[in-house]
Amino acid sequence: MEQKVTDICPIVETIKVIGSEAKLLVLRYLFDGSKGFNELQRVTKLSSKTLSSTLKDLEESGIIRRIVVSDRPFRVKYELTEKGKELKPLFEEMEKWGNKHILTKHRQ
Numbered sequence: 001m002e003q004k005v006t007d008i009c010p011i012v013e014t015i016k017v018i019g020s021e022a023k024l025l026v027l028r029y030l031f032d033g034s035k036g037f038n039e040l041q042r043v044t045k046l047s048s049k050t051l052s053s054t055l056k057d058l059e060e061s062g063i064i065r066r067i068v069v070s071d072r073p074f075r076v077k078y079e080l081t082e083k084g085k086e087l088k089p090l091f092e093e094m095e096k097w098g099n100k101h102i103l104t105k106h107r108q
Helices: 010-018 021-030 037-044 048-060 088-107
Strands: 064-071 074-080
Touching (some): 010 021, 021 064, 021 074, 037 074, 048 064
């Protein structure tokens, strides 16, 4: 049975696209600017396999783009698309929430 558009929750659908810890980590660091695979792996601490599949999923969703920087040696970088950049306010709100409810407990 097909869902009607009115039955679809935009929050749930957004979580399906960006809601894994790996995707959120990659996006968080890409808001600081474009990064290569090795740099993303270093800052996110994700395994090579997890990072590869995460980048592929985000690229297929149109949230990031993969740019070939050089052929020899082969290097690529990843950056947010306009669609990805539109997620910035969501991350800013998560930062505010984390500062208020998580970090304040660690400071006490």
